[in-house]
Amino acid sequence: MTFRLEKLLEQLSKKEENEVLRNDVYLSMKNDLVKNPPAGKKKALQSKKKEVKEPSQDLEDRLLRNIKNIESTVAELSQVSTNQIMSWFQEWFSIAQQHPWIGEPNAMCISTISTKNLSSGDDKSAKSLLFPDSRFVLLKGRDNSKGVFTFFTNYESNKGKQLTAYPQCSLLFYWEPLHAAVRVQGVVEKTSDQVSDEYWNSRPYQSQLCSAVSEQSRTVENRGQLEKKLEQLNTKCEQDQKVPRPKHWGGFYVTALQIEFWKSGPYRFHHRVVFTRQNHTQTDKESWQAALLQP
Amino acid sequence: MTFRLEKLLEQLSKKEENEVLRNDVYLSMKNDLVKNPPAGKKKALQSKKKEVKEPSQDLEDRLLRNIKNIESTVAELSQVSTNQIMSWFQEWFSIAQQHPWIGEPNAMCISTISTKNLSSGDDKSAKSLLFPDSRFVLLKGRDNSKGVFTFFTNYESNKGKQLTAYPQCSLLFYWEPLHAAVRVQGVVEKTSDQVSDEYWNSRPYQSQLCSAVSEQSRTVENRGQLEKKLEQLNTKCEQDQKVPRPKHWGGFYVTALQIEFWKSGPYRFHHRVVFTRQNHTQTDKESWQAALLQP
Numbered sequence: 001m002t003f004r005l006e007k008l009l010e011q012l013s014k015k016e017e018n019e020v021l022r023n024d025v026y027l028s029m030k031n032d033l034v035k036n037p038p039a040g041k042k043k044a045l046q047s048k049k050k051e052v053k054e055p056s057q058d059l060e061d062r063l064l065r066n067i068k069n070i071e072s073t074v075a076e077l078s079q080v081s082t083n084q085i086m087s088w089f090q091e092w093f094s095i096a097q098q099h100p101w102i103g104e105p106n107a108m109c110i111s112t113i114s115t116k117n118l119s120s121g122d123d124k125s126a127k128s129l130l131f132p133d134s135r136f137v138l139l140k141g142r143d144n145s146k147g148v149f150t151f152f153t154n155y156e157s158n159k160g161k162q163l164t165a166y167p168q169c170s171l172l173f174y175w176e177p178l179h180a181a182v183r184v185q186g187v188v189e190k191t192s193d194q195v196s197d198e199y200w201n202s203r204p205y206q207s208q209l210c211s212a213v214s215e216q217s218r219t220v221e222n223r224g225q226l227e228k229k230l231e232q233l234n235t236k237c238e239q240d241q242k243v244p245r246p247k248h249w250g251g252f253y254v255t256a257l258q259i260e261f262w263k264s265g266p267y268r269f270h271h272r273v274v275f276t277r278q279n280h281t282q283t284d285k286e287s288w289q290a291a292l293l294q295p
Numbered sequence: 296m297t298f299r300l301e302k303l304l305e306q307l308s309k310k311e312e313n314e315v316l317r318n319d320v321y322l323s324m325k326n327d328l329v330k331n332p333p334a335g336k337k338k339a340l341q342s343k344k345k346e347v348k349e350p351s352q353d354l355e356d357r358l359l360r361n362i363k364n365i366e367s368t369v370a371e372l373s374q375v376s377t378n379q380i381m382s383w384f385q386e387w388f389s390i391a392q393q394h395p396w397i398g399e400p401n402a403m404c405i406s407t408i409s410t411k412n413l414s415s416g417d418d419k420s421a422k423s424l425l426f427p428d429s430r431f432v433l434l435k436g437r438d439n440s441k442g443v444f445t446f447f448t449n450y451e452s453n454k455g456k457q458l459t460a461y462p463q464c465s466l467l468f469y470w471e472p473l474h475a476a477v478r479v480q481g482v483v484e485k486t487s488d489q490v491s492d493e494y495w496n497s498r499p500y501q502s503q504l505c506s507a508v509s510e511q512s513r514t515v516e517n518r519g520q521l522e523k524k525l526e527q528l529n530t531k532c533e534q535d536q537k538v539p540r541p542k543h544w545g546g547f548y549v550t551a552l553q554i555e556f557w558k559s560g561p562y563r564f565h566h567r568v569v570f571t572r573q574n575h576t577q578t579d580k581e582s583w584q585a586a587l588l589q590p
């Protein structure tokens with residue numbers, strides 16, 4: 001897959017380069033580029049090296065003050081609005097974005113329900129069991145007025161198929177360096193073609209290529225087969241540097257029915273506040289019940 | 296809850312202090328202690344301040360070499376032993392332990408299956424739906440010969456009750472700074488009283504107190520109620536500095552049926568290798584099938 005390293009550097013616009021360094025390229029590839037840069041690129045790449053900062057204690061203090069504020073708000077109000085809850089989420093998210101050790105504050109664990117057929121070696125005793133299945137994806141959008149979180153994936157991947165069979169999921173933001181988490185349970189629906197197209201078109205050409213080539217979660221004989229497919233698609237698309245969005249690739253909206261804010265305490269004496277949407281069929285109705293949970 | 300700060304410093308043995316600083320105390324509490332230490336403790340506490348190191352690129356390179364090694368092993372062997380898979384896990388885990396930004400390499404997201412009764416405001420249309428539920432816990436043990444992962448919790452917490460109803464779960468180690476994950480799906484069973492006692496007795500007195508006081512996941516009117524219960528139990532126990540293990544507190548073994556190693560690639564062209572146990576009733580039989588998955 002030599003096209004990657006060579007073409008990459010030619011193609012990277014300033015915008016793409018920033019996006020790539022932030023979200024996509026792992027360090028080993030950055031190293032490859034730094035070690036063997038084409039003429040004229042060496043200086044630019046080296047200056048991209050991220051400065052390592054000591055995290056400010058202030059960030060975690062702000063989170064702690066915030067959850068104490070949530071606790072006292074909840075003690076006074078029996079019902080809380082969607083906008084209020086999402087504004088707390090926004091504040092926590094923004095604190096996570098400021099932490100120098102958190103590379104992807106928008107990374108969230110999405111868990112789905114899968115079905116496994118287990119054979120015990122004797123066909124008669126084969127049985128089907130439900131299993132949760134979990135992986136991290138990136139949050140790509142949010143509707144604060146509705147309590148909706150958006151992400152994109154391959155609808156034919158394991159998670160896509162699982163969400164089609166059981167359109168319920170949990171999302172979990174876990175910001176380890178801040179000792180904080182936000183837990184969401186919700187129902188999913190697919191985004192419109194228009195929304196999926198808009199996001200697809202905003203992605204770098206190389207990400208489009210890789211997503212279009214991958215039959216996500218299906219087996220493959222070896223890595224070489226995938227890289228060959230990638231080169232073939234690249235050859236086909238490289239003239240206009242655009243890859244058409246595959247029909248099976250798109251977004252999911254997760255409408256939250258429950259949101260919990262979790263902040264660790266010493267000796268596991270944590271702070272936990274949970275909000276539960278009271279009327280799940282009317283997502284525009286602002287009726288969330290709040291409760292403090294024991295740690 | 297003044298007992299905490301005052302007694303803590305008297306009680307901390309060297310061992311406990313290390314345990315506490317590593318696992319339990321969040322920074323704000325450490326700050327309280329540093330600001331107002333009892334005489335003679337000031338210097339010791341300040342020297343505990345963790346040095347911030349720049350993570351070595353070498354760690355991520357090692358992970359990448361490792362997954363390439365797994366990929367080539369898998370291409371040659373149709374079946375892989377439990378010990379071999381767990382030794383790869385051990386290597387990834389050990390790399391995560393060496394990363395200066397990863398505070399709790401043993402943190403893992405455990406996802407369970409829950410049932411939610413959703414009311415749409417009209418009782419007739421109430422329905423019950425399955426939801427995944429997710430939170431982070433700490434891995435506390437491992438049996439490499441059997442592919443078993445152990446953690447401890449309150450059996451009457453939400454996760455405890457969910458695991459009793461559906462004894463299947465997923466575990467997800469996500470080491471964000473290394474852009475790597477290990478995904479496990481497995482079946483659970485409770486540990487023996489003896490194993491639960493052993494781990495309970497190894498915990499610091501304050502952690503025992505907090506766990507014994509918390510009816511985990513149940514609602515509580517306000518934080519003050521919890522702190523009062525904590526003080527009462529402390530008064531009762533402080534003479535011998537031991538809290539008896541509550542009967543509803545103990546461990547779970549997760550016997551893995553599937554383990555996936557995931558290492559990010561540029562533009563989401565990730566490396567994924569999955570191992571599936573072929574005969575789930577014979578955990579001592581080493582029969583895992585391996586496959587490369589598309590990214």
